[in-house]
Amino acid sequence: MPELKMPEPLHVVGRSVQRSDAAAHVTGRTRYAGDYTFPGMLHLRMVRSPVHHAMIRAVDLSRAERVPGFVRALTWRDVPHNVYTILGLIGVEPEEEFVLAQDRVRYKGEPIVAIVAETEAAALEAVAQVRLDLEELPAVFDVEEALQPDAPIVTHWGSNAFMFEGHPCRRVRFGDVEAGFAQADHIVEAVYNSSPIEHAPTETTGCVAVPEADGRFTVYTNTQALYFSLDNTAIILQVAGKRLHFVGGTVGGGFGGKVDVIVEPIATLAAMKTGRPVRYVFSRSEEMQVSSTRSAWRIRIRDGVMRDGRIVARKVTSYADSGAYSRQTPYALTKHAANAAGPYAIPNVSIDAYCVFTNRTPSSAMRGFGVTMASYAIEVQMDRIAERVGVDPWTIRFVNAYRNGDMKPHRKLAEDATLIETMQAAAALVGHELTDEQRAMTSAPRSPGPEGSPGGEAAAAGSRAAGAPASAGAPAAPASTAEGVL
Amino acid sequence: MTVVEYFLPRSLAQAVDLLSRHGPDLLVIAGGTVAMPLINDGISLPRQVMGLRFVGLDEIEPSDGGLRIGATTTLTSLLRQRHVPMLAEAARRTASWSIRNMGTVGGNLFTPPPGGDVAVALLALDAEVTLEGSRGRRTLALSEFQTGFMTTALEPQELLTGIGVPAVAGETTYVKFGRKEANTPSVVTVAVRVARDGEVVTDARVALGAVGPHALRARKAEAVLVGSSLEPGAIDEAAEAAAEECEPFDDGIASAWYRRAMVRLFVRRALEELVQHVALEGR
Amino acid sequence: MGSRIVSFELCGREVEVLVSPMATLQSVLRSQLGYTGTKEGCRQGGCGSCTVLVDGEPMMSCLLPVEDVEGRRVTTIEGIAPVAGLAPIQQAFIEKNAFQCGYCTPGMVVLTKTLLDHHPSPSRDEIIDALGGNVCRCTGYAPIIEAIEAAAAGATTDAGRDAGDWPDPSGER
Incomplete structure (x- = not known):
């Protein structure tokens, strides 16, 4: 029996290590999805909605079919399971996104007909020859307008709010937020808005789907989520997963923008229908107009604050603009709800986080999505509070920083908290003079105070004792409901 | 296929001949930096295209104290010439190295805003364009040549063959303001030229880019400056006039409101820079 | 229809290729000649991923009809490294x-x-x-x-x- 060779001791931490793909990158030998070509490869281009919201009365392909090089067109009738939801894989319902539009388009750029042709130029020309008869509908682009009773309804089930276990928003309730406001010395309220952000990867989203001799399909793709894409493709095409072989590799920039499943199913379907390799790679304008973005957010925050800077109540009402379909946004809202109180120990918290459908381009994952905009809003709000109370921005954060063992509003104990230590290190780096008290603070669990009050230390006083437990254990307030944990 | 014939004439005579034989459906390109993106995306689907890269119109030569610029002179060549510094600066601030190696001075006059900044400098220099076709040759002031958004006074059978920059008096300043430092579309571009007799302005040009359907002269601002001594009040008044008479638009780069505000700011800055520059030179 | 043979020097070797009218140098390099080191980021001249040298000068190959490089010297990323090793x-x-x-x-x-x-x-x-x-x-x-x-x-x-x-x-x- 051959002797097993023991692995060499690890020696990488703390050293610079050359990347294994470095030489290929600098010599142009790295193969990206769009670099694969195959004999007889066809090119797929998409007919897209020129408007934000419309009924489709008719689609006339007759002129497109006469373009030299045209091979075939695919419509929703060709798609075995045309209505899906990416997060269906983790139980999110309902199925709601159309692979190819049926009777209605809900955003500008929504795919309607896929054209497959011998060359890309022929495909582009055939796309230009497709005649759409559309009846334009009123469109909605603002999250709060979309929730008004008279708003145009975007979804096929009659509500512009995604339903979280029967509620139109993801909710967190902790302590008694109204009682907190009642005892507060100051009320600080503000609204924070952000625009959609496009990932703009240098390599556009795309794939090449190749029929193999054994009846399988190999798909060379630049997805960031290989098996997610494979599983959704299998569902949409109603084929066994084992018939699909997805080959990932180096992604030419993703940033979250390549986790949606928007090219592989239709390219694979085209390869099935034609028996030939099919290339479907977004143009730059498709990448900018159609690939998902970071959601636009509106976040309303109302805080009750004591004279010494302690926040005793925080009410957050957030709206994420999901665009026309949900993609990964419901997941973002759950993450958001869990983080929207910030890294602060606040005894009374109420969070309503809405995932709202509008006629904008669907939004989805992007670096920290759900939390990034919460952090932006919360930290600007902290500065606003500091200004109102008349303390510096460092102090307001030291006063409110959570500690290990504090219960967070969504009923997770704070563990491995390092906010205080991070601020201390940051202060040293930028030469900011902290107070002796701030220098002495740690994230260690608060010691139980007198009379069993949970806060201990400076936080032992009224508000925290009146609110939720800060040290451990079950929620104290019977009215609390725990939601918001995925 | 979209393009069925691509012609690459080797002389102006060949190009004119091809144009008269194929008529207005023949798309004419030079550097390709404006047309090719549209063709690549299927937005433009021409059948027949003529490329001017090899017609031999790519020379820059001094002429009567001014400059004669062939229409297919690259922006790189314009950047390298030393005769008219403002044109070198306009070229330097246009696009990027690779694009300047391809894009041409003539093509820049057909480039829609917020591109086409070389035209702004040329406008401030009273440039003329030469148009040639089967019926002969004519010249036209640049200010008469650009007529609207992507429209010109070019007749269907004509080609733009050259740009003439006359010997003009005065000091010049060129300011381009974009969202980033390099390779950027304009929020606004300002080119000014001021001729003076002693302290008194005798002639002025204020040309604006990216705040109208094409490069524009701010004639009311020019009128304010003539007769003034470029004193702060006159500069403010000229900037205000330019902001009023420009025709800004909204796009992905800036709103019309912002562009107008930036016209006010950058016309003032361009004139102040010119005053400072003259003062330094006079020392 | 209208296709023609274009010859040019590519990374030190002569190539002849049958191209359709106005095919870009980028697409000919990538799809016909297998030189996929030249990337495709925007096909608008806006990203620089397709930069090649024509007679030593950088150009965007997505905007360059391949007929325009007839007889000229084209260098792509594949031609940057010396025969052995890296530049x-x-x-x-x-x-x-x-x-x-x-x-x-x-x-x-x-x-x-x-x-x-x-x-x-x-x-x-x-x-x-x-x-x-x-x-x-x-x-x-x-x-x-x-x-x-x-x-x-x-x-x-x-x-x-x-x-x-x-x-x-x-x-x-």
Whole structure:
């Protein structure tokens, strides 16, 4: 029996290590999805909605079919399971996104007909020859307008709010937020808005789907989520997963923008229908107009604050603009709800986080999505509070920083908290003079105070004792409901 | 296929001949930096295209104290010439190295805003364009040549063959303001030229880019400056006039409101820079 | 219809290729000749991923009809390295980790190779100016600029190493 060779001791931490793909990158030998070509490869281009919201009365392909090089067109009738939801894989319902539009388009750029042709130029020309008869509908682009009773309804089930276990928003309730406001010395309220952000990867989203001799399909793709894409493709095409072989590799920039499943199913379907390799790679304008973005957010925050800077109540009402379909946004809202109180120990918290459908381009994952905009809003709000109370921005954060063992509003104990230590290190780096008290603070669990009050230390006083437990254990307030944990 | 014939004439005579034989459906390109993106995306689907890269119109030569610029002179060549510094600066601030190696001075006059900044400098220099076709040759002031958004006074059978920059008096300043430092579309571009007799302005040009359907002269601002001594009040008044008479638009780069505000700011800055520059030179 | 044979010099060898009218140099390189190191980021002249050299001058191959390079000398990323090993600029990109996803890297390397050929000691401002048309969305430009400075200063360590030997994935050197 051959002797097993023991692995060499690890020696990488703390050293610079050359990347294994470095030489290929600098010599142009790295193969990206769009670099694969195959004999007889066809090119797929998409007919897209020129408007934000419309009924489709008719689609006339007759002129497109006469373009030299045209091979075939695919419509929703060709798609075995045309209505899906990416997060269906983790139980999110309902199925709601159309692979190819049926009777209605809900955003500008929504795919309607896929054209497959011998060359890309022929495909582009055939796309230009497709005649759409559309009846334009009123469109909605603002999250709060979309929730008004008279708003145009975007979804096929009659509500512009995604339903979280029967509620139109993801909710967190902790302590008694109204009682907190009642005892507060100051009320600080503000609204924070952000625009959609496009990932703009240098390599556009795309794939090449190749029929193999054994009846399988190999798909060379630049997805960031290989098996997610494979599983959704299998569902949409109603084929066994084992018939699909997805080959990932180096992604030419993703940033979250390549986790949606928007090219592989239709390219694979085209390869099935034609028996030939099919290339479907977004143009730059498709990448900018159609690939998902970071959601636009509106976040309303109302805080009750004591004279010494302690926040005793925080009410957050957030709206994420999901665009026309949900993609990964419901997941973002759950993450958001869990983080929207910030890294602060606040005894009374109420969070309503809405995932709202509008006629904008669907939004989805992007670096920290759900939390990034919460952090932006919360930290600007902290500065606003500091200004109102008349303390510096460092102090307001030291006063409110959570500690290990504090219960967070969504009923997770704070563990491995390092906010205080991070601020201390940051202060040293930028030469900011902290107070002796701030220098002495740690994230260690608060010691139980007198009379069993949970806060201990400076936080032992009224508000925290009146609110939720800060040290451990079950929620104290019977009215609390725990939601918001995925 | 979209393009069925691509012609690459080797002389102006060949190009004119091809144009008269194929008529207005023949798309004419030079550097390709404006047309090719549209063709690549299927937005433009021409059948027949003529490329001017090899017609031999790519020379820059001094002429009567001014400059004669062939229409297919690259922006790189314009950047390298030393005769008219403002044109070198306009070229330097246009696009990027690779694009300047391809894009041409003539093509820049057909480039829609917020591109086409070389035209702004040329406008401030009273440039003329030469148009040639089967019926002969004519010249036209640049200010008469650009007529609207992507429209010109070019007749269907004509080609733009050259740009003439006359010997003009005065000091010049060129300011381009974009969202980033390099390779950027304009929020606004300002080119000014001021001729003076002693302290008194005798002639002025204020040309604006990216705040109208094409490069524009701010004639009311020019009128304010003539007769003034470029004193702060006159500069403010000229900037205000330019902001009023420009025709800004909204796009992905800036709103019309912002562009107008930036016209006010950058016309003032361009004139102040010119005053400072003259003062330094006079020392 | 209208197809013609175009011949030009590609990375030191003569090629002849039958092209459809106005096919871009980029598409001919990638789809017909298999030179996929030239990338496709926008086909608008806006990203620099497809930068090639024509007679030593950088151009965007997505905007260049291949007929326009008839008889000319085209250099792509595949022609930058010497017969054995890597060019100093390639070595410098590796040593400075001047890439993350790598998609902009071929265009960056081609552009800066010719920058250093024209201009062996560029200032930092000249480097920044030269890079104006080449977009990196991951790394940021600081390590790229550092790599160019290092290459200009002759400060790379292993120029001439056989590319096939690089790197040792164990991290040992």
